[in-house]
Amino acid sequence: MKLTNEEQDILNGKYGDILQKTMETLVRYGEMYDAECLVPLDGPVHLVCSFGMPALKPLSRIMKEMIDAGIRTKLPFTADPQPLDYENVPASQQEKEMYQLLYGTQKEYESMLVKLGMKDENAYTCACYFDEVGNTPKFGDNLAWAESSAVVYANSVLGARTNRTSGVMEFFSGIIGKTPKFGFLTEEGRYADWIIELKTTNIPRPQILGSAIGMKVVEKVPYIKGLDQFLGTELTPAVKDYLKDMGAATASNGAVGLYHAENLTPEAKRYGEELIRENASVYVIDDAELQRVVNSYPVLWADRNAKPDRAFIGCPHASFNQLTEWTEIFEQALKERGQDKILVDTIITSAPDVIERFKGTEYYDRLLKTGVKVSHICPLMYMSNPLCAKKPIITNSNKLRTYSSARYVDDLELVNLVVKGGF
Secondary structure (H helix, E strand, O other): OOOOOHHHHEEEEEEEEOHHHHHHHHHHHHHHOOEEEEEEEOOOEOOOOOOOOOOOHHHHHHHHHHHHOOOOOOOOOEEEEOOOOOOOOOOOHHHHHHHHHOOOOHHHHHHHHHHOEHHHHEEOOOOOOOOOOOOOOOOEEOOOOOOOOHHHHHOOOOEEEOOOOOOHHHHHHHHHOOOOHHHHHOOOOEEEHHHEEEEOOOOOOOOHHHHEEEEEHOOOOOEEEOHHHHHHOOOOHHHHHHHHHHHHHHHOOOOOOOEOOOOOOOOHHHHHHEEEEEEEEEEEEHHHHHHHHHHOOOOOOOOOOOOOOEEEEEEEOOOOOHHHHHHHHHHHHHHHHHHOOOOEEEEEOHHHHHHHHHHHHHHHHHHHHHHHHHHOOOHHHHHOHHHOOOOOOOEEEEEHHHHOOOOOOOOHHHHHHHHHHOO
């Protein structure tokens, strides 16, 4: 890698052992991927590690050394969601004891994040790009993010540039203020390897479409044709919500870090089919293909006919627009069945800053009146508890389904199940 004089000085130890080791790690990381140099970051990093796990002793030791040396990130950063919220997501005593084993150093870890440059106490969300949160990159910005759903959104919907950076490596980039230039930070790395031809009768569920694309292209870049016939060509709040959920599924069911949607996403609107590599593979998605994908999902419950114990919506975190939509959906479903409240514990997760805004509207009390609760946690961290993983949990998130034993159901089926109380 080509280093500037200042970067070489850091590597040589001129600014101390800690920054030297941090720089050496970044350089080694970049050389593994044939990076040509380091590039300055245009925006804050976003940390994927937001949980205080006793097992992460090496990371805690490094962070403590940096704190003692007065080292902070160049810009105030955001991090993935916190794991626990007993007020809105209750746990039994046994479950709490297990969580203590899993996340027993949470308070200490959060204290360290503040000292290292975290934006504020609300900056915990997988959707840091929400306007309410404030870590929203601009087109062309160079970033170092690790959260897969945030990476694919920043690259695709916003036109920023970040690799699927390894956890902790994004933190090191934030300390130095630079990241290795390779992959999605290069022009060559942003060309499409696959053409996705969408030929469905109606607009697909975003979680299913993303799942189909992710499982087919894996880590390659898809160029999606036909989505604009359903979504139009403008990035309205509803369209961004669709792309958020679709992208999360491409990233979790595969390893997609960037997609282009013809006539819709910024680079596709700017460059069109110039983004497609020569001899790109073609994948046709029609109604039958989407049904095949859905039919392939396993049900990991001990009793597949069990009454759902809990339902999770919002993985990745729900937007303000989605919170208001879900309020109206649950109200209408209860009205149609002549009920006042749902019969299955249901939690919608969202960013703390979004929840604060939501609480300032009439919708918040209306949603609570249906029995649905709102929480800031990560549903996946809830499911990481082996006692909770044994429960029959349903979700409309293909990301949560992929990473846990939660059972995927479409939006309408989820509403029907939680309103009437089971299958």
